[in-house]
Structure formats: structure tokens, C-alpha cells
Amino acid sequence: VTVDLDSPAYSARVIRTRHVSAHMVRVTVNDIRAEHGGPPPAPGGPGDEFFGLWIPTPDGRPVKRYYTARAWRPETGELDVDLLLHGHGPATEWAARAAVGDVVGFDEPRGHYRPPADTEWIVLSGDATALPAIGRILEERDATAPPVPVTVVIALDDAADRQQLPVSSIDTLIWVRPDELVSRTRALVQTPGTGYVWFSGEASDMRAVRALLRRELRWPTSRWMTMGYWRRDSEAWDARYRAAGAQLHERLAEVFASEQDEQLQLDHAEELLRAEGLL
Numbered sequence: 001v002t003v004d005l006d007s008p009a010y011s012a013r014v015i016r017t018r019h020v021s022a023h024m025v026r027v028t029v030n031d032i033r034a035e036h037g038g039p040p041p042a043p044g045g046p047g048d049e050f051f052g053l054w055i056p057t058p059d060g061r062p063v064k065r066y067y068t069a070r071a072w073r074p075e076t077g078e079l080d081v082d083l084l085l086h087g088h089g090p091a092t093e094w095a096a097r098a099a100v101g102d103v104v105g106f107d108e109p110r111g112h113y114r115p116p117a118d119t120e121w122i123v124l125s126g127d128a129t130a131l132p133a134i135g136r137i138l139e140e141r142d143a144t145a146p147p148v149p150v151t152v153v154i155a156l157d158d159a160a161d162r163q164q165l166p167v168s169s170i171d172t173l174i175w176v177r178p179d180e181l182v183s184r185t186r187a188l189v190q191t192p193g194t195g196y197v198w199f200s201g202e203a204s205d206m207r208a209v210r211a212l213l214r215r216e217l218r219w220p221t222s223r224w225m226t227m228g229y230w231r232r233d234s235e236a237w238d239a240r241y242r243a244a245g246a247q248l249h250e251r252l253a254e255v256f257a258s259e260q261d262e263q264l265q266l267d268h269a270e271e272l273l274r275a276e277g278l279l
């Protein structure tokens, strides 16, 4: 069997959709099948577990976007994915019209959330797109381990997208405006003790938080995880990236194919993009 690496490993069928807030649609699928034979996916990865999701489009050619596995229910074979209605784009437009019977594809789930055992406090920070991961991380906290206080900071454009999150009495939940997210996160990171910081959101916000943790505070990489979940005005950026030419694309491919650790690869990729005016 020839397996195209950029094709979905699994397919699934929509059985339910509902709004969890004004702009967040929960799509529930089941009938999860491995496309090339073999076992179904094994749920139970880190709480920020995500995959490439192949979205149905009106022209019949699915497009891939990244989404979080908000909840698995192996007992019923169900999986929830929460999609933000943010405006335009194949995924958000599908979220608005998703219907029972729609078929999606997805690839192998993986995640990064791994606070070390000696962690004394945790910050979970991000925008609306980070809510699915933050919700699942909070739900899946190990009730048998000594409790670690968690501060959750979430930036929303619209207060109607606040969700009930399973925070406990030792936790803090802070809703902020998007322009406050980086500064509020920065302030929390100064908390004394051994912390762990998880941040996901818009790419330039992510870079600011990453620069703080990696270059300014020089925290070891085991103590933080930052990920750019989306890019503002991505069409314009994509056009500038294509126009930058094959040499840049090849150099970036070499960086990501190298043996260097992931954060060094990202440092080098940032340098190359910055030199081209792409950051």
C-alpha cells in the first residue's frame, strides 16, 4: 500500500453539532476508521492533543487545518472538536454549516503539554482558539497528584465566548482583551517558584511570549510550550512567503530536516524569516 504522508490517516462522520458559545461550534464525530487499515487512533495523549483535520469544502477538495481533540469518548467512539467562527476561511465556514453525515479526515493526534513533576505553578494562556486545549488540560488534571495552582488567562474579542472551565479553588481564571494577553502573561511569568507556561494563540503574540521565556528569562525548554495557532492576515503573509522564492523555502526545509532540537530549529527559522522581512 502506498500511503501519501499528507493525507488523512483516519476518517470520521459528523453525528452532532452545537454552539458551546456565541462563536464556538462543537462538532462531534464517530465511526472513526483508519484509512489504510490498522487500528483506530489511541486517545489519551497530552491535553493539548491536536491533528490536521481535513475539512469538506463546497468544491469537493478537502483542505487541512489544525484542530484540538477537545474530548474523546472511547465508550461511544465519539470525538469532539471545537471550531471558532472567526470570519472567513474553509474551516470556519464549514463549522458554520457542518451537518450530520459530513465526512472529515484527520491525521495522527499528538501534543506537547508536559509540565515536569516538580512544577509548583502553571500558567495556561491563549486566545479563543486555545480554549479547547485549555478546557481539556483542566479536565484531565491528575486528581491523585498533589494539586498545583493553575492561572488561566484567555483573550476574547467577545465576552459571549466565555466558557465554564473546571477551575478549582486554588486556581485563577482571568478573561482579558486580545491586546492585554501578552502583558498579562508576562506579569504572571514573574511568579516566584518553579513554573510551567503553556501559550497558544496568534503567531506574533506567541513570538513575544516565546522570546520572553527563551531569550529574556532563559527558562529551560522543559518548562514552557508556545505555539502559534493562527496568523493574522495569513493570505498576505502567504503571498509574501511565496514571493520570497525557492532559496528561502529550501533553507527552511533544511532547518526543519536537521538534527537540531526543535527550539533551535525554530530560532533558525525565525532568523531566516526575519531577514526576509517575514516576521
Ligand SMILES: Cc1cc2nc3c(=O)[nH]c(=O)nc-3n(C[C@H](O)[C@H](O)[C@H](O)COP(=O)(O)OP(=O)(O)OC[C@H]3O[C@@H](n4cnc5c(N)ncnc54)[C@H](O)[C@@H]3O)c2cc1C
Pocket: 050, 051, 065, 066, 067, 068, 069, 082, 083, 084, 085, 086, 087, 088, 089, 090, 091, 092, 093, 128, 129, 130, 132, 133, 227, 228, 229, 230, 231, 232, 233, 234, 235
Ligand atoms: C495545534 C493547533 C491547534 C488548534 N486548535 C484549534 C481549535 O481547537 N479550535 C479552533 O477554532 N482553532 C484551532 N486552531 C487554529 C486554527 O487552525 C486556525 O484558526 C485556522 O487558520 C482556521 O482555518 P480557516 O480555514 O478557518 O481559516 P484560514 O483559511 O486559515 O484563514 C482565513 C483568514 O482568517 C484569519 N484567521 C485564521 N484563524 C483566525 C482566528 N482564530 N481569528 C481571527 N482570524 C483568523 C487568517 O488570518 C486569514 O485572514 C489550532 C491551530 C493549531 C496550530
